[in-house]
Amino acid sequence: xxxxxxxxxxxxxxxxxxxxxxxxxxxxxxxxxxxxxxxxxxxxxxxxxxxxxxxxxxxxxxxxxxxxxxxxxxxxxxxxxxxxxxxxxxxxxxxxxxxxxxxxxxxxxxxxxxxxxxxxxxxxxxxxxxxxxxxxxxxxxxxxxxxxxxxxxxxxxxxxxxxxxxxxxxxxxxxxxxxxxxxxxxxxxxxxxxxxxxxxxxxxxxxxxxxxxxxxxxxxxxxxxxxxxxxxxxxxxxxxxxxxxxxxxxxxxxxxxxxxxxxxxxxxxxxxxxxxxxxxxxxxxxxxxxxxxxxxxxxxxxxxxxxxxxxxxxxxxxxxxxxxxxxxxxxxxxxxxxxxxxxxxxxxxxxxxxxxxxxxxxxxxxxxxxxxxxxxxxxxxxxxxxxxxxxxxxxxxxxxxxxxxxxxxxxxxxxxxxxxxxxxxxxxxxxxxxxxxxxxxxxxxxxxxxxxxxxxxxxxxxxxxxxxxxxxxxxxxxxxxxxxxxxxxxxxxxxxxxxxxxxxxxxxx
Numbered sequence: 001x002x003x004x005x006x007x008x009x010x011x012x013x014x015x016x017x018x019x020x021x022x023x024x025x026x027x028x029x030x031x032x033x034x035x036x037x038x039x040x041x042x043x044x045x046x047x048x049x050x051x052x053x054x055x056x057x058x059x060x061x062x063x064x065x066x067x068x069x070x071x072x073x074x075x076x077x078x079x080x081x082x083x084x085x086x087x088x089x090x091x092x093x094x095x096x097x098x099x100x101x102x103x104x105x106x107x108x109x110x111x112x113x114x115x116x117x118x119x120x121x122x123x124x125x126x127x128x129x130x131x132x133x134x135x136x137x138x139x140x141x142x143x144x145x146x147x148x149x150x151x152x153x154x155x156x157x158x159x160x161x162x163x164x165x166x167x168x169x170x171x172x173x174x175x176x177x178x179x180x181x182x183x184x185x186x187x188x189x190x191x192x193x194x195x196x197x198x199x200x201x202x203x204x205x206x207x208x209x210x211x212x213x214x215x216x217x218x219x220x221x222x223x224x225x226x227x228x229x230x231x232x233x234x235x236x237x238x239x240x241x242x243x244x245x246x247x248x249x250x251x252x253x254x255x256x257x258x259x260x261x262x263x264x265x266x267x268x269x270x271x272x273x274x275x276x277x278x279x280x281x282x283x284x285x286x287x288x289x290x291x292x293x294x295x296x297x298x299x300x301x302x303x304x305x306x307x308x309x310x311x312x313x314x315x316x317x318x319x320x321x322x323x324x325x326x327x328x329x330x331x332x333x334x335x336x337x338x339x340x341x342x343x344x345x346x347x348x349x350x351x352x353x354x355x356x357x358x359x360x361x362x363x364x365x366x367x368x369x370x371x372x373x374x375x376x377x378x379x380x381x382x383x384x385x386x387x388x389x390x391x392x393x394x395x396x397x398x399x400x401x402x403x404x405x406x407x408x409x410x411x412x413x414x415x416x417x418x419x420x421x422x423x424x425x426x427x428x429x430x431x432x433x434x435x436x437x438x439x440x441x442x443x444x445x446x447x448x449x450x451x452x453x454x455x456x457x458x459x460x461x462x463x464x465x466x467x468x469x470x471x472x473x474x475x476x477x478x479x480x481x482x483x484x485x486x487x488x489x490x491x492x493x494x495x496x497x498x499x500x501x502x503x504x505x506x507x508x509x
Contacts (some may be wrong), residue, residue: 005253007031008321010146010159012172014128015042016110017289017306018165019117020395023061024314026124026312028320028419028444030077030374033157033228035132035148036122037166040052041118042221044266045109045194045221045228049074053396054304054488055102057311058116060417062123066116071108072222080254096468098370099398103415108192109221109228112304122282137162139283161317162285165310170291176282182275182294182344190415191239193229193246194265199258216253226265239269275342280333286313293340304370309336315419315444315484322443323509326376335375371396375487380506386491386499393491393509400468402451402461410461415449419484421445423500426469427477433496434479442509444484481509483507 009025011018022034046435049119050058050067058064075087083259094103118128135154136147144162148155163171173180197383200206202220209215231249233239240246247261273294280287313332320326374395377383391398400412416422421444425434431450439446450460451468463469472480483488484495490503 003157004158006143006158006160008032008183009033009161009317010035010038010144010157010162010298012112012134012146012162012164013166013170013289013291014038014118014130014406015165015289015306016047016113016303017116017291017310019114019121020057020061020164020307021126021163021165021195021310021314021406022126023063023117023120023289023315024123024311024419025126025317027061027125028314029316032126033129033159034126035129035134035135037131037171038132041111041130042114043111043328044268045226046191046192046268047110047113048107048219048221048228049304050106050108050113051301051370052102052104053373054307054504056399056413057104057307059102059413060486061117061120061311063116063120066119067106067113070112070116070223071105071106073205075106075202075220077207078201080206080208083254085204085206087204087261094161098401098465099363099471101399101411103369104217105369107219107222109226113303134166134171134175137172137285144284146287160284160321163288163317164285164291165288165306165486166291167382168275168294170287172285173277173287173291174288176285178282178287179278181278182273182274184275185272187235187241188272189233189237191231191233191246191415192266192268192270192289193231193466194221194226194247194267195229195243196225197261198225199256199261210253212498214253216250224264233269234317241267244463269445274344276337276344280337281329286317286329286332288313288431292336293344295344305340305343308339308373310371311485312336318419318498319507319509322442328507331379335378338378341374364469380483380489381487383385386493388473388491388493389475390471393488395488397480397486398471398486400463400471401465402468403464403493404461415447416482416486417462418447420445420451421449421489422482424480424482425450425496426463426472426474426479427452428479429481430492430496432502433492436497437500439504440508444508 008030010030011022011034014034022032025032060065077090078085079088132148135149138145143158146157164170204220215232218227220227240249243264276292277292280292288309295302316328328429329463375381376392376394385393402410405411423434425431450465479492479496483489492499
């Protein structure tokens with residue numbers, strides 16, 4: 001083989017997690033390839049719920065418009081008991097606010113989410129290389145060598161780093177020899193079917209509970225005639241595969257002869273895997289998404305947790321490739337593994353409750369939305385740091401409605417968008433500290449925002465309606481450093497320059 005060119009990062013797996021990390025790396029100007037063993041993009045509905053925090057991530061990555069166009073808010077549940085259907089509000093519908101622009105979980109089949117991310121990759125000049133399977137992975141001191149097999153033969157790809165986002169059966173994780181602790185419930189199976197349907201109202205997510213945890217659900221998929229059917233199988237039941245057999249199984253349970261299945265678009269048999277990787281990487285290779293953690297489908301957590309893995313890892317890889325201390329990459333596992341462990345517990349409890357027909361297990365709230373997840377107390381967010389009345393270091397940075405110097409309305413998230421850090425100075429003392437802050441010329445750059453009551457006298461933006469002051473709990477001069485992934489990296493309410501400069505050194509070249 002010829003000596004191949006060394007790229008910055010190889011991403012293995014082109015689902016939501018792999019695509020998200022590739023987008024983040026590309027917008028940092030890095031040389032990236034993304035390969036996937038499947039012959040084409042995923043075409044099922046599988047992970048169909050995108051949480052509010054993930055919508056914010058997708059907005060920053062430039063993929064949100066297509067995701068919003070391809071989905072809708074969730075309908076109410078319709079719980080069927082004999083001839084009666086009782087409406088059940090699964091999600092509390094909320095109006096957008098200044099600090100939370102996307103407050104509701106978004107219903108969209110996964111194949112549309114994947115395609116939105118792939119379209120964004122295309123805008124950035126990268127095409128997913130499908131039908132390319134990883135067969136071997138070796139590491140040297142400075143590079144990773146991946147052997148990839150495809151229709152045209154075998155290729156060696158040499159990269160400075162690699163990311164395995166290749167699903168629960170991850171070849172990358174297996175090549176690294178990383179354990180995947182947990183359980184797989186072989187007898188607890190769910191047949192998932194995407195089918196065109198008539199004879200069933202599309203204004204409800206229909207649920208027909210049964211004894212012993214047996215249930216059938218049918219969720220309408222937006223902008224189509226399809227439903228995602230979820231059929232819980234008995235332990236010894238052979239999953240029906242043909243359309244007539246599937247329809248017979250549905251009718252036997254629901255007693256509704258009006259239901260008609262037409263085209264079957266996708267089927268899968270799901271077993272609840274509840275597993276967490278013992279580590280999130282080894283050497284120059286990292287795991288993200290289902291390669292690092294797998295969940296039950298309850299609560300729509302898996303895809304969302306994976307996308308946010310990618311969002312956490314991307315900027316850290318970019319900084320280290322620009323010359324930051326490689327120990328910054330150790331914070332990826334330290335921050336994300338505890339989050340996944342907590343999410344595993346949440347989704348497992350919800351799944352168990354559904355089996356017992358516990359109505360509270362069908363409710364969804366702030367825990368599932370992932371807006372309150374925090375890295376507080378982790379390696380980049382020490383618990384002994386300063387705080388405001390509402391925020392600690394490591395918390396999500398809220399949105400706010402502001403005015404620019406031109407008097408036009410703007411969102412804080414619009415100003416934060418992109419691959420850089422942002423320093424937000426509230427008040428003249430913090431502004432003076434920000435003015436003296438030294439920032440490296442390599443790696444992610446720094447946006448400097450100075451906020452005051454009006455956009456004048458050196459203030460670049462105005463908090464005229466006090467939405468930022470309220471959301472950020474500001475009672476006096478405050479200097480905040482916001483990470484590229486939208487979490488608070490540092491808070492200074494005094495000694496602005498010295499403490500902030502110290503925090504900056506930990507995350508920059």
